[in-house]
């Protein structure tokens with residue numbers, strides 16, 4: 001439990017009503033934010049970005065402190081001695097930091113800013129562009145790793161973004177709790193937003209820790225998902241070129 005300053009309360013709630021009769025003093029910041037998101041009817045599923053509610057690093061630090069406390073309870077309930085086991089001493093904080101700063105960073109960080117360059121001169125690029133992006137994600141059901149590659153194809157519209165931005169956007173979408181089907185849609189939507197391209201395709205192949213480390217224990221089980229829009233969907237030539245490009249990429253760099 002933390003006592004918040006008036007400033008914290010103002011920043012967190014930005015004019016919201018009191019969250020409970022107890023007032024703010026006994027509230028976790030995470031509860032205050034959750035209250036605010038519910039009030040705003042903001043969806044906060046594992047795959048959703050909620051960065052607009054985390055105003056600065058100080059708030060994120062506070063959330064990490066609170067999650068540390070919660071992970072300590074989880075370890076206690078698992079009957080793991082975090083007091084004398086040297087390897088488990090800092091585990092609760094490591095887990096909290098890892099969730100916020102690494103494996104779920106795409107929920108808490110704002111979208112990578114992708115500067116768009118005009119593609120409207122005489123010699124504008126009109127071909128297909130296919131970018132291969134390595135992905136690390138995790139399933140929202142078991143919080144197990146999802147590891148794979150996304151191939152993002154577009155026919156450039158009137159603007160272009162730097163090549164590394166495709167991967168940055170894909171990884172920002174991936175670093176959340178996701179389903180692979182949902183992830184392919186998220187990447188397609190964000191690439192469309194950043195480039196303005198209406199003709200695009202996203203193909204993902206990935207292995208899932210929840211199938212490999214538990215359950216069916218199937219090693220090297222591969223899941224493939226595809227999202228096609230515009231010409232990628234309607235024009236067989238474009239669709240074929242996209243998948244031919246993927247094959248070429250895979251020959252160049254087998255995953």
Ligand SMILES: [Zn+2]
Nearest residue numbers: 139141142210
């Ligand atoms: Zn799973």
